[in-house]
Amino acid sequence: MRKKVLILSEAFGNGHTKAAEALAQVISLQEPSVQIHIIEIGKMLHPAINDLVLRIYKQSITTFSFLWKKIYDHLSKPNHTTPNWLQSLIYQLLHRNLDKVLKQINPDIVICTHPFSSSSLSRLKRRGYRVRLCTVITDFHVHQVWAQPEVDIYMASNEEVLRQLVLFGISEQKIVVTGIPVKSDFWQKLNKLEARKSLHLKNLPTVLVMGGGLGLGGIKDIADALIKWKDDIQFIICTGSNQALKTSLENNVRFRHPHIVILGYVNIIHQLLDAADVLITKPGGLTCFEALTKGIPMLIYGPIPGHEEYNCEHLVGRDLAIQIRNKHDVDNWIEKLLLFPEAFKGLYENIKQFQQKNDPLAGAKVVLDLLAR
Structure with a gap:
């Protein structure tokens, strides 16, 4: 039986x-x-x-x-x-x-x-x-x-x-x-160029912004901070089930740019992580574990009080992620992504050690x- x-x-x-x-x-x-x-x-x-x-x-x-x-x-x-x-x-x-x-x-x-x-x-x-x-x-x-x-x-x-x-x-x-269990799509990271081609994205430094399935985590603040970099980077904003936020961003003329992609709830997060250089996210347990499994550096923003604050403390305390608190922090790390990518070397090394144990x-x-x- x-x-x-x-x-x-x-x-x-x-x-x-x-x-x-x-x-x-x-x-x-x-x-x-x-x-x-x-x-x-x-x-x-x-x-x-x-x-x-x-x-x-x-x-x-x-x-x-x-x-x-x-x-x-x-x-x-x-x-x-x-x-x-x-x-x-x-x-x-x-x-x-x-x-x-x-x-x-x-x-x-x-x-x-x-x-x-x-x-x-x-x-x-x-x-x-x-x-x-x-x-x-x-x-x-x-x-x-x-x-x-x-x-x-x-x-x-x-x-x-x-x-x-x-x-x-x-x-x-x-x-x-x-x-934390993650699907097999996250177990290996594909070539960035191929991932971007398959998603019809530009081959530019790419930042993925997520706020979990509920579309929380201060996504609008992050989007506003990234807008000044729209000619230099490509950023993908996932609003989850927050349809009001998605509509608001789509109706804002500042976000109508060929380097800006606005998505709602999607089932292709594994492909988006393949295409991205950096993930900016609130520290939901599963999202962070998926990113670590994929080997993507994380900038953590806007943790929900309680469990996500503890998640943030755990990840940042073990140098598996970096916490950003304001627009200045966003600018600082985007500048490093463009001009000093070696600033992420320590994160990559720690994430690799995490992957070897998982x-x-x-x-x-x-x-x-x-x-x-």
């Missing part, structure tokens, strides 16, 4: 689901007989509430960012555990009837790429539901909602996350450092080992 794997994500941004899709792809490459289901579970079970939670989240990280940061920092204290009321609230709002989905699919393993789904599965396990549960950490930092004793195996993005989980009381025997098959190996037990 074919083994069944159910991967649960949430529709809050795109990174968690992209990680789920990447893990599913790599499992299938290693063992095609495994039957895999991917569900954005909150959106499927309670779409109206899911959309409300997403709107509240976006409002919190923009209008009330100071409050969101306080909440996140509190949840990150290792001497705290997830309160039962919070787990119950997550379950009642987003995951009521989750048990019916599980009974219908009857998976051999459930994998969660978001702390909410992991929390609710853990709650069900405490109440008697029997299933092997694997949780994939999709950032370079964890908070207490990730840390659930009912999880059988954790896939940690790095050694620091492993240590943090241990501080939250998770046994080190349950944790495997696998990195095994893109590691996550699939963990799942297949668990299925074989």
Whole structure:
């Protein structure tokens, strides 16, 4: 009988689901007989509430960012555990009837790429539901909602996350450092000239600007800072699902230039990274891991309070990325790209060391080992 794997994500941004899709792809490459289901579970079970939670989240990280940061920092204290009321609230709002989905699919393993789904599965396990549960950490930092004793195996993005989980009381025997799953399109970097030709781009120094699937991260500020360089470089702006931002940029005469490309949500990020010399992005976990896997230098801007600030701290602290805070920083690094490209040498060397330690098959190996037990 074919083994069944159910991967649960949430529709809050795109990174968690992209990680789920990447893990599913790599499992299938290693063992095609495994039957895999991917569900954005909150959106499927309670779409109206899911959309409300997403709107509240976006409002919190923009209008009330100071409050969101306080909440996140509190949840990150290792001497705290997830309160039962919070787990119950997550379950009642987003995951009521989750048990019916599980009974219908009857998976051999459930994998969660978001702390909410992991929390609710853990709650069900405490109440008697029997299933092997694997949780994939999709950032370079964890908070207490990730840390659930009912999880059988954790896939940690790095050694620091492993240590943090241990501080939250998770046994080190349950944790495997696998990195964040990325699709095979990101495993190798293609020739820049060929990549630019295939995308009908100019063969110029190229900067890719991204703000994640939600199109956040101060993209407009970055675009305004880059506009003075439009005759010297080519820049590609990806606005994600932020259609209002895309329309605003397209309607602005300053951005109507043959060296400026404005895109919405696209599925060709791997090709754009092949064509780019530098990525300017907010530090979403999956986006940064994709860029590191491709070997692209990153300039990080506008981290969301909480997890992305910790992601930024991790990457910058290990010289895997550079943080830019204002227009002057943008000008400084674009000038270096054009006149002193050797300024990026240290980044390239550190990224290469990262790549040598990273095994893109590691996550699939963990799942297949668990299925074989």
